[in-house]
Amino acid sequence: MRILVTGGTGNVGRLVVERLVRAGVIVRVVSRRANAALPGGVEVVRGDLAEPETLRPALRQVDRMYLFPSPATAAGIVRLAERAGVRRVVTLSSGAVTTGHDTDFHLPVEQAVQASGMEWTHVRPGEFMLNNLWLWGPSIRAERVVREPFPDRTGRPVHERDIADVATAALLDDGHQHTAYTLNGPDLLSRRDQVRAIAEAVGQDISLDVVTPAQARDLYLAQGGFAAASADFLTGFQAYSGGAADAAPVSQPEPEVQDRAPTAWDAIGTPARTFGAWAREHAQEFLGPGA
Numbered sequence: 001m002r003i004l005v006t007g008g009t010g011n012v013g014r015l016v017v018e019r020l021v022r023a024g025v026i027v028r029v030v031s032r033r034a035n036a037a038l039p040g041g042v043e044v045v046r047g048d049l050a051e052p053e054t055l056r057p058a059l060r061q062v063d064r065m066y067l068f069p070s071p072a073t074a075a076g077i078v079r080l081a082e083r084a085g086v087r088r089v090v091t092l093s094s095g096a097v098t099t100g101h102d103t104d105f106h107l108p109v110e111q112a113v114q115a116s117g118m119e120w121t122h123v124r125p126g127e128f129m130l131n132n133l134w135l136w137g138p139s140i141r142a143e144r145v146v147r148e149p150f151p152d153r154t155g156r157p158v159h160e161r162d163i164a165d166v167a168t169a170a171l172l173d174d175g176h177q178h179t180a181y182t183l184n185g186p187d188l189l190s191r192r193d194q195v196r197a198i199a200e201a202v203g204q205d206i207s208l209d210v211v212t213p214a215q216a217r218d219l220y221l222a223q224g225g226f227a228a229a230s231a232d233f234l235t236g237f238q239a240y241s242g243g244a245a246d247a248a249p250v251s252q253p254e255p256e257v258q259d260r261a262p263t264a265w266d267a268i269g270t271p272a273r274t275f276g277a278w279a280r281e282h283a284q285e286f287l288g289p290g291a
Helices: 013-023 052-059 074-084 095-099 106-114 130-143 160-172 191-202 213-223 225-229 264-268 275-281 283-287
Strands: 002-006 026-031 043-046 064-067 088-092 119-125 145-148 179-183 207-210
Touching: 002 013, 013 026, 013 160, 026 052, 043 052, 052 074, 064 074, 064 160, 074 106, 088 106, 088 160, 095 106, 095 119, 095 179, 106 119, 119 160, 130 145, 130 191, 130 213, 130 225, 130 283, 145 191, 145 213, 160 179, 160 264, 179 264, 191 207, 191 275, 191 283, 213 225, 275 283
Parallel strands: 002 026, 002 064, 026 043, 064 088, 088 119, 119 179, 145 207
Antiparallel strands: none
Protein backbone atom coordinates (compact mmCIF):
# COMPACT_ATOMS: atom_id res chain seq x y z
CA MET A 1 0.00 0.00 0.00
CA ARG A 2 1.24 3.48 -0.88
CA ILE A 3 -0.29 6.47 0.93
CA LEU A 4 0.17 10.05 -0.23
CA VAL A 5 0.29 12.71 2.48
CA THR A 6 -0.28 16.32 1.49
CA GLY A 7 0.73 18.88 4.10
CA GLY A 8 3.19 16.26 5.34
CA THR A 9 5.56 18.78 6.90
CA GLY A 10 2.81 20.52 8.89
CA ASN A 11 1.98 20.17 12.56
CA VAL A 12 -0.50 17.32 12.02
CA GLY A 13 0.75 15.98 8.68
CA ARG A 14 4.25 15.21 9.97
CA LEU A 15 2.72 13.17 12.80
CA VAL A 16 0.58 11.26 10.29
CA VAL A 17 3.73 10.53 8.27
CA GLU A 18 5.54 9.20 11.36
CA ARG A 19 2.64 6.91 12.24
CA LEU A 20 2.33 5.56 8.71
CA VAL A 21 6.05 4.85 8.54
CA ARG A 22 5.82 2.89 11.79
CA ALA A 23 2.87 0.95 10.34
CA GLY A 24 5.11 -0.25 7.52
CA VAL A 25 3.29 1.19 4.53
CA ILE A 26 4.95 3.08 1.69
CA VAL A 27 4.61 6.79 2.45
CA ARG A 28 4.86 9.51 -0.16
CA VAL A 29 4.80 13.20 0.71
CA VAL A 30 4.04 15.92 -1.80
CA SER A 31 5.97 19.08 -1.01
CA ARG A 32 7.02 22.29 -2.66
CA ARG A 33 10.49 21.58 -1.26
CA ALA A 34 12.37 18.56 -2.57
CA ASN A 35 14.62 18.62 0.53
CA ALA A 36 11.81 18.55 3.11
CA ALA A 37 12.94 17.08 6.44
CA LEU A 38 11.10 13.75 6.75
CA PRO A 39 11.77 10.29 8.19
CA GLY A 40 14.06 8.01 6.24
CA GLY A 41 12.43 5.99 3.51
CA VAL A 42 9.66 8.51 2.82
CA GLU A 43 9.22 9.31 -0.86
CA VAL A 44 9.20 13.05 -1.52
CA VAL A 45 7.65 14.28 -4.77
CA ARG A 46 7.50 17.94 -5.64
CA GLY A 47 4.08 19.45 -6.10
CA ASP A 48 1.87 22.31 -4.99
CA LEU A 49 -1.78 22.05 -3.89
CA ALA A 50 -2.36 25.47 -5.40
CA GLU A 51 -1.54 23.98 -8.83
CA PRO A 52 -3.32 20.61 -9.12
CA GLU A 53 -1.59 19.56 -12.33
CA THR A 54 1.73 19.49 -10.46
CA LEU A 55 0.35 16.61 -8.37
CA ARG A 56 0.12 14.13 -11.23
CA PRO A 57 3.55 12.53 -10.53
CA ALA A 58 2.80 12.33 -6.80
CA LEU A 59 -0.51 10.52 -7.42
CA ARG A 60 0.94 7.68 -9.47
CA GLN A 61 0.44 4.25 -7.85
CA VAL A 62 -1.19 5.79 -4.77
CA ASP A 63 -3.90 3.82 -2.98
CA ARG A 64 -4.94 6.29 -0.27
CA MET A 65 -4.44 9.98 0.45
CA TYR A 66 -4.41 12.36 3.40
CA LEU A 67 -5.69 15.67 2.07
CA PHE A 68 -4.69 19.01 3.55
CA PRO A 69 -7.36 21.64 2.79
CA SER A 70 -6.97 23.79 -0.31
CA PRO A 71 -10.52 24.96 -1.04
CA ALA A 72 -9.75 26.86 -4.23
CA THR A 73 -8.32 23.76 -5.92
CA ALA A 74 -9.97 20.90 -4.02
CA ALA A 75 -12.28 19.85 -6.85
CA GLY A 76 -9.38 19.61 -9.30
CA ILE A 77 -7.21 17.69 -6.85
CA VAL A 78 -10.00 15.23 -6.12
CA ARG A 79 -10.64 14.62 -9.84
CA LEU A 80 -6.96 13.91 -10.44
CA ALA A 81 -6.79 11.58 -7.44
CA GLU A 82 -9.82 9.58 -8.50
CA ARG A 83 -8.56 9.23 -12.08
CA ALA A 84 -5.18 8.11 -10.76
CA GLY A 85 -6.82 5.26 -8.89
CA VAL A 86 -6.84 6.58 -5.33
CA ARG A 87 -9.52 4.66 -3.41
CA ARG A 88 -9.64 6.38 -0.03
CA VAL A 89 -9.24 10.00 1.11
CA VAL A 90 -8.98 11.35 4.65
CA THR A 91 -9.45 15.11 4.84
CA LEU A 92 -8.14 17.43 7.52
CA SER A 93 -11.21 19.57 8.12
CA SER A 94 -12.51 21.64 11.05
CA GLY A 95 -14.99 21.41 13.88
CA ALA A 96 -16.39 24.67 12.56
CA VAL A 97 -17.99 22.64 9.77
CA THR A 98 -19.89 20.68 12.40
CA THR A 99 -21.13 23.86 14.09
CA GLY A 100 -22.05 25.48 10.76
CA HIS A 101 -19.59 28.36 11.07
CA ASP A 102 -17.35 27.12 8.23
CA THR A 103 -19.13 27.25 4.88
CA ASP A 104 -16.42 28.43 2.50
CA PHE A 105 -13.07 26.93 3.53
CA HIS A 106 -13.12 23.35 4.83
CA LEU A 107 -16.68 22.58 3.77
CA PRO A 108 -15.99 22.88 0.00
CA VAL A 109 -13.10 20.42 0.40
CA GLU A 110 -15.38 17.94 2.15
CA GLN A 111 -18.04 18.37 -0.52
CA ALA A 112 -15.57 17.77 -3.35
CA VAL A 113 -14.37 14.54 -1.73
CA GLN A 114 -17.90 13.32 -1.02
CA ALA A 115 -18.96 13.96 -4.62
CA SER A 116 -16.27 11.56 -5.84
CA GLY A 117 -16.50 7.80 -5.96
CA MET A 118 -13.76 7.39 -3.36
CA GLU A 119 -14.11 6.31 0.24
CA TRP A 120 -13.84 9.29 2.54
CA THR A 121 -13.40 10.26 6.17
CA HIS A 122 -13.37 13.84 7.48
CA VAL A 123 -11.37 14.68 10.60
CA ARG A 124 -12.76 17.85 12.18
CA PRO A 125 -10.62 19.12 15.05
CA GLY A 126 -11.71 22.05 17.16
CA GLU A 127 -9.26 24.56 18.60
CA PHE A 128 -5.68 23.27 18.52
CA MET A 129 -3.76 23.22 21.80
CA LEU A 130 -0.84 24.34 19.64
CA ASN A 131 -2.53 27.71 19.14
CA ASN A 132 -1.42 28.62 22.65
CA LEU A 133 2.22 27.98 21.84
CA TRP A 134 2.05 30.19 18.77
CA LEU A 135 -0.01 32.90 20.45
CA TRP A 136 1.40 33.02 23.98
CA GLY A 137 4.85 31.49 23.47
CA PRO A 138 6.69 34.73 22.59
CA SER A 139 5.49 36.67 25.65
CA ILE A 140 5.97 33.69 27.99
CA ARG A 141 9.54 33.21 26.78
CA ALA A 142 10.36 36.91 27.01
CA GLU A 143 8.43 38.03 30.08
CA ARG A 144 6.65 35.03 31.66
CA VAL A 145 3.35 36.79 30.99
CA VAL A 146 0.19 36.17 28.95
CA ARG A 147 -1.94 39.10 27.85
CA GLU A 148 -5.45 37.89 27.20
CA PRO A 149 -8.72 39.71 26.42
CA PHE A 150 -11.05 36.81 27.29
CA PRO A 151 -9.60 35.03 30.36
CA ASP A 152 -12.88 33.31 31.27
CA ARG A 153 -13.73 32.08 27.79
CA THR A 154 -13.87 28.31 27.79
CA GLY A 155 -13.17 25.66 25.21
CA ARG A 156 -12.00 22.08 24.70
CA PRO A 157 -8.64 22.41 22.87
CA VAL A 158 -7.44 19.24 21.17
CA HIS A 159 -3.95 17.73 21.08
CA GLU A 160 -2.35 17.52 17.63
CA ARG A 161 -1.44 13.88 18.32
CA ASP A 162 -5.10 12.97 18.81
CA ILE A 163 -5.86 14.44 15.39
CA ALA A 164 -3.03 12.49 13.78
CA ASP A 165 -4.06 9.24 15.49
CA VAL A 166 -7.60 9.48 14.15
CA ALA A 167 -6.45 10.43 10.65
CA THR A 168 -3.97 7.54 10.57
CA ALA A 169 -6.57 5.04 11.74
CA ALA A 170 -8.98 6.23 9.04
CA LEU A 171 -6.26 5.81 6.40
CA LEU A 172 -5.22 2.33 7.48
CA ASP A 173 -8.26 0.65 8.98
CA ASP A 174 -11.69 -0.22 7.69
CA GLY A 175 -14.81 0.95 9.49
CA HIS A 176 -14.22 4.72 9.29
CA GLN A 177 -15.49 5.29 5.75
CA HIS A 178 -18.16 7.89 5.07
CA THR A 179 -17.83 9.33 8.57
CA ALA A 180 -17.00 12.80 9.89
CA TYR A 181 -15.20 12.80 13.25
CA THR A 182 -15.41 15.99 15.29
CA LEU A 183 -12.50 16.07 17.74
CA ASN A 184 -12.11 17.98 20.98
CA GLY A 185 -9.96 17.73 24.06
CA PRO A 186 -11.33 15.87 27.10
CA ASP A 187 -11.69 18.89 29.42
CA LEU A 188 -13.62 22.16 29.37
CA LEU A 189 -11.00 24.81 30.22
CA SER A 190 -10.97 28.57 30.56
CA ARG A 191 -8.06 30.58 29.28
CA ARG A 192 -7.04 31.06 32.92
CA ASP A 193 -6.99 27.30 33.35
CA GLN A 194 -4.74 26.90 30.33
CA VAL A 195 -2.25 29.52 31.53
CA ARG A 196 -2.19 27.80 34.92
CA ALA A 197 -1.46 24.44 33.30
CA ILE A 198 1.40 25.89 31.28
CA ALA A 199 2.88 27.48 34.42
CA GLU A 200 2.73 24.12 36.19
CA ALA A 201 4.37 22.41 33.23
CA VAL A 202 7.31 24.83 33.04
CA GLY A 203 7.65 25.09 36.81
CA GLN A 204 7.58 28.88 36.84
CA ASP A 205 5.05 31.59 37.58
CA ILE A 206 3.28 33.02 34.53
CA SER A 207 1.13 36.08 35.09
CA LEU A 208 -2.10 36.65 33.19
CA ASP A 209 -2.74 40.30 32.37
CA VAL A 210 -6.27 41.08 31.19
CA VAL A 211 -6.29 43.53 28.28
CA THR A 212 -9.05 44.89 26.08
CA PRO A 213 -9.76 43.24 22.72
CA ALA A 214 -8.36 46.32 20.95
CA GLN A 215 -5.16 46.17 22.98
CA ALA A 216 -4.82 42.46 22.30
CA ARG A 217 -5.27 42.99 18.58
CA ASP A 218 -2.46 45.58 18.55
CA LEU A 219 -0.20 43.21 20.49
CA TYR A 220 -0.91 40.31 18.12
CA LEU A 221 -0.28 42.43 15.04
CA ALA A 222 3.05 43.55 16.46
CA GLN A 223 3.99 39.98 17.37
CA GLY A 224 3.67 38.71 13.80
CA GLY A 225 3.25 35.13 12.64
CA PHE A 226 0.14 33.21 13.69
CA ALA A 227 -0.90 35.97 16.11
CA ALA A 228 -0.86 38.68 13.44
CA ALA A 229 -2.54 36.52 10.81
CA SER A 230 -5.40 35.72 13.21
CA ALA A 231 -5.50 38.97 15.19
CA ASP A 232 -8.96 40.18 14.14
CA PHE A 233 -10.59 36.77 14.55
CA LEU A 234 -8.96 35.97 17.89
CA THR A 235 -10.03 39.29 19.38
CA GLY A 236 -13.60 39.15 18.14
CA PHE A 237 -13.43 41.84 15.45
CA GLN A 238 -13.81 39.31 12.63
CA ALA A 239 -16.39 36.55 12.12
CA TYR A 240 -15.30 33.03 11.19
CA SER A 241 -16.30 33.73 7.59
CA GLY A 242 -13.71 36.52 7.39
CA GLY A 243 -16.17 39.40 7.43
CA ALA A 244 -16.54 41.95 10.18
CA ALA A 245 -18.19 40.73 13.37
CA ASP A 246 -21.80 41.75 13.88
CA ALA A 247 -20.97 43.59 17.10
CA ALA A 248 -17.87 45.00 18.75
CA PRO A 249 -16.21 42.46 21.07
CA VAL A 250 -16.63 42.81 24.82
CA SER A 251 -13.81 42.32 27.28
CA GLN A 252 -15.57 39.79 29.50
CA PRO A 253 -17.96 37.50 27.59
CA GLU A 254 -20.13 35.12 29.55
CA PRO A 255 -18.36 31.80 30.14
CA GLU A 256 -19.40 29.23 27.54
CA VAL A 257 -21.30 26.18 28.75
CA GLN A 258 -20.74 23.00 26.74
CA ASP A 259 -22.02 19.50 27.25
CA ARG A 260 -19.68 16.59 26.69
CA ALA A 261 -18.04 16.87 23.28
CA PRO A 262 -16.69 14.07 21.04
CA THR A 263 -13.02 13.21 21.36
CA ALA A 264 -10.58 10.65 19.96
CA TRP A 265 -12.24 8.10 22.23
CA ASP A 266 -15.44 8.30 20.20
CA ALA A 267 -13.54 7.84 16.94
CA ILE A 268 -10.93 5.19 17.72
CA GLY A 269 -11.36 4.21 21.38
CA THR A 270 -8.19 5.98 22.53
CA PRO A 271 -8.39 8.32 25.55
CA ALA A 272 -7.97 11.94 24.49
CA ARG A 273 -4.78 13.60 25.68
CA THR A 274 -5.14 16.31 28.29
CA PHE A 275 -4.01 19.91 28.08
CA GLY A 276 -1.68 19.34 31.02
CA ALA A 277 0.07 16.52 29.19
CA TRP A 278 0.37 18.69 26.09
CA ALA A 279 1.85 21.56 28.12
CA ARG A 280 4.48 19.27 29.63
CA GLU A 281 5.44 18.01 26.16
CA HIS A 282 5.97 21.58 24.98
CA ALA A 283 7.42 23.02 28.20
CA GLN A 284 10.86 23.67 26.74
CA GLU A 285 9.35 25.51 23.78
CA PHE A 286 7.54 27.82 26.19
CA LEU A 287 10.71 28.42 28.21
CA GLY A 288 12.99 29.01 25.25
CA PRO A 289 16.54 27.83 24.53
CA GLY A 290 18.89 27.69 27.49
CA ALA A 291 16.15 28.06 30.08
